[in-house]
Amino acid sequence: xxxxxxKNIFLNITPIKKFRTIKIQMDFLRPLDKExxxxxxxxxxxxxxxxxxxxxxxxxxxxxxxxxxxxINVFTRNLLNFNDLAFSVEFADPSFLINGKTQIKDNLDxxxxxxxxxxxxxxxxxxxxxxxxxxxxMSNLVSIQDNxxxxxxxxxAKLIYRNDPNRQVPIFGGIEQLKGxxxxxxxxxxxxxxxxxxxxxxxVGNVDxxxxxxxxxxxxxxxELQNDRNDLKISFDxxxxxxxxxxxxxxxxxxxxxxxxxxxxxxGVSKDFSRLAPQVMNLILGGDDQSQLFLQVREKNSLAYSxxxxxxxxxxxxxxxxxxxxxxxDKALDLINKQIEYIREGxxxxxxxxxxxxxxLTRRKISPDSIQHYIMRNIWETIYPKTLLTDEQFDDELRxxxxxxxxxxxxxxxxxxxxxxxxxxx
Amino acid sequence: MTDKLEKQIKKLDNGFQISxxxxxxxxxxxxxxxxxxxxxDTRKKDGVLPSGIAHFIEHKLFAKPDxxxxxxxxxxxxxxxxYTSYTKTAYLFQTLENxxxxxxxLLDLIQNPYFTDKNVASERGIIDQEIQMYLDMPEFVLDxxxxxxxxxxxxxxxxxxxxxQSLQTINRANLLQTYQENYRPDNMNLVLVGDxxxxxxxxxxxxxxxxxxxxxxxxxxxxxxxxxxxGQDEMDISQARAAYGIRIDTxxxxxxxxxKQFEMxxxxxxxxxxxxxxxxxxxxxxxxDDSFSYNVVAENNxxxxxxxxxxxxxxxxxxxxxxxxxxxNFKNVLTDDKFERIKRDAIGAYLFAQNSPEAIANQxxxxxxxxxxxLQLIHMIDSIHKENLLEISEKFLRDDNRTYYNLIPSGK
Numbered sequence: 001x002x003x004x005x006x007k008n009i010f011l012n013i014t015p016i017k018k019f020r021t022i023k024i025q026m027d028f029l030r031p032l033d034k035e036x037x038x039x040x041x042x043x044x045x046x047x048x049x050x051x052x053x054x055x056x057x058x059x060x061x062x063x064x065x066x067x068x069x070x071x072i073n074v075f076t077r078n079l080l081n082f083n084d085l086a087f088s089v090e091f092a093d094p095s096f097l098i099n100g101k102t103q104i105k106d107n108l109d110x111x112x113x114x115x116x117x118x119x120x121x122x123x124x125x126x127x128x129x130x131x132x133x134x135x136x137x138m139s140n141l142v143s144i145q146d147n148x149x150x151x152x153x154x155x156x157a158k159l160i161y162r163n164d165p166n167r168q169v170p171i172f173g174g175i176e177q178l179k180g181x182x183x184x185x186x187x188x189x190x191x192x193x194x195x196x197x198x199x200x201x202x203x204v205g206n207v208d209x210x211x212x213x214x215x216x217x218x219x220x221x222x223x224e225l226q227n228d229r230n231d232l233k234i235s236f237d238x239x240x241x242x243x244x245x246x247x248x249x250x251x252x253x254x255x256x257x258x259x260x261x262x263x264x265x266x267x268g269v270s271k272d273f274s275r276l277a278p279q280v281m282n283l284i285l286g287g288d289d290q291s292q293l294f295l296q297v298r299e300k301n302s303l304a305y306s307x308x309x310x311x312x313x314x315x316x317x318x319x320x321x322x323x324x325x326x327x328x329x330d331k332a333l334d335l336i337n338k339q340i341e342y343i344r345e346g347x348x349x350x351x352x353x354x355x356x357x358x359x360x361l362t363r364r365k366i367s368p369d370s371i372q373h374y375i376m377r378n379i380w381e382t383i384y385p386k387t388l389l390t391d392e393q394f395d396d397e398l399r400x401x402x403x404x405x406x407x408x409x410x411x412x413x414x415x416x417x418x419x420x421x422x423x424x425x426x
Numbered sequence: 427m428t429d430k431l432e433k434q435i436k437k438l439d440n441g442f443q444i445s446x447x448x449x450x451x452x453x454x455x456x457x458x459x460x461x462x463x464x465x466x467d468t469r470k471k472d473g474v475l476p477s478g479i480a481h482f483i484e485h486k487l488f489a490k491p492d493x494x495x496x497x498x499x500x501x502x503x504x505x506x507x508x509y510t511s512y513t514k515t516a517y518l519f520q521t522l523e524n525x526x527x528x529x530x531x532l533l534d535l536i537q538n539p540y541f542t543d544k545n546v547a548s549e550r551g552i553i554d555q556e557i558q559m560y561l562d563m564p565e566f567v568l569d570x571x572x573x574x575x576x577x578x579x580x581x582x583x584x585x586x587x588x589x590x591q592s593l594q595t596i597n598r599a600n601l602l603q604t605y606q607e608n609y610r611p612d613n614m615n616l617v618l619v620g621d622x623x624x625x626x627x628x629x630x631x632x633x634x635x636x637x638x639x640x641x642x643x644x645x646x647x648x649x650x651x652x653x654x655x656x657g658q659d660e661m662d663i664s665q666a667r668a669a670y671g672i673r674i675d676t677x678x679x680x681x682x683x684x685x686k687q688f689e690m691x692x693x694x695x696x697x698x699x700x701x702x703x704x705x706x707x708x709x710x711x712x713x714x715d716d717s718f719s720y721n722v723v724a725e726n727n728x729x730x731x732x733x734x735x736x737x738x739x740x741x742x743x744x745x746x747x748x749x750x751x752x753x754x755n756f757k758n759v760l761t762d763d764k765f766e767r768i769k770r771d772a773i774g775a776y777l778f779a780q781n782s783p784e785a786i787a788n789q790x791x792x793x794x795x796x797x798x799x800x801l802q803l804i805h806m807i808d809s810i811h812k813e814n815l816l817e818i819s820e821k822f823l824r825d826d827n828r829t830y831y832n833l834i835p836s837g838k
Binding site for chain 1: 454503504506521522523553555665703706716766767768771775777778
């Protein structure tokens, strides 16, 4: 069932019986804004710390346990050019419980509490919740420096989006922005989110559509989701200046292993070619354990344990990551270039294409074995349906694909950014 | 109640058990073959094996005379992978089609080693990079160090992958001998989750090429030295990490050990889980952030708990836990309501895991070695009473079985 509750408030209910759990997720979306990124992440943490009726973290957790280990999750993430503040509750399907008659209502109410009934003290959030979560977030942001894979991918993202100030602050926030954020400002940000963000609600699992809709209408959601919301305008990044002048940064740190992260724009591939050609090219380049990067950089030359590439369909970027000895960096970079060249020149085999097509098909068919698949597909269908292929379209695109299409993607790969985190022993 | 999971099992004459669990509505078939052999199994009657040898076998079994097994899996449309833990090694595949061809590949993978001087040498470089990668992760380093305090000079405190030095002593000969001693049918089992025909699976496995040994498998349990006094080291990190460890020496095995693990988890959840007074207090005192967690491990004769996380004050973190992880404290906080909640939470976690073919297969394969039927776990959880928690907590929440380790940022 698909329903529009008000302008830009969408509800999707997907009744499906194969899972042991039911998941309700509400995504609040608005354009990325560097001034709001950190506050939205802190908001996620403060709202899930306590509520009006569950005024401590402990009380919320007690309630989750009472409901057979329900899992509340509140987080922010990038979705297109939007900041997605997502709230979800996943809980045991009552048909597997002896004592779970009110599971759906109880969990819906708990999610409603988290989103719409914050633990306030005047014109501020409860001080303990605010202070605890601000400290927590600060601690997490500081700890990021100890996760070298993340440091390396953030280093690359900073180069890729050097002209987009809104993407300069990572989606989980920035230390400097967090330092200055006050309780009052956070409450204002909350009020703005609740009133103006586009909302996509998804329910997946063993639910009856009519009954669930009735539960929803009898709950706090009914009153809170009446007013129209702002429109979302989708925009895409352009990388022309980086193609003309690629960005490079090299940092040094006391580490056992060095990391390299590379980004390539894939612009100018003919629209007549299969829409799946970039994914297939990526699989052949570095997408799995049969890929050129895995076989040449890791297996044949023993240079790295982890080396892979990935393709981001929205930005059309190919990125490559590897962890290796600092004295192997140049050799690895040379090998990486050779693999791109290999594909560009069409030296890959039909068997490699067949394998990549098979992987694409398998991933697509296995994906519905996860509850999250239905939620993500519904979100895309709601906000950017153009990016989705029907099963028929997918099969057609896969069928028309040939070596020429794959080589063409590699031909149009333009190096736009390179980040190196060099591990110095002393 | 909706349809429960069911399974078909058969133990072959050679001691190898096959289990199949159909999972309605799922498109994939997930298979795992597991050996009861892991990184701690390095001490033999006639000597000591190099650390990391179990993990090295895991990597190198994929190599065959003219091909790599991952190519074969790929040919039949499967993803494949493998992992080594302290006490187990597992080989797995996930596929949409050709489950029987992929099963044959999985059997080829575990049954036909092909170790050569050349392929062993090239693998050293790859594994060494894996070791270096983990050495840059403070959580990993901290785990290794606290295990070094809990089990001084024991193989469990060494990296599962070994060390740059130990890799040099792993060779074709010791890999092959270790493989032959441990990859025997009576020391392994297979679980398939998804839509497969049990008889067909059985026939494929029956006709495969297991090597058998007449002598019974020898499992030597390691003797432990006294617990270390604790320690601290500097690392090039931004924030301190602290770990508090509890060692429980036990003779329990099999289902009894698994049940005790559930009970200890419930005790720890009550004492320092997110809904505990202690969690709230430590958070208020700025001693923990949301990286704070605990892990209860009960495998073979190892049984320990590690409580760890980032902290601004490792000493106060340790003091707090030392003073509050006590039987007295536990008795006071374990109300009937609390117990009911903890139990419901465990039942929910069991149901959550059943959404995942991977989780079902891996847990079922592992629990086989403890004579526990994964599908009956719910009854085990249900049979736990408040008194059981009081009894076990009095045994393990003591002063003489705990230790600590802190990693602090260099120069601070």
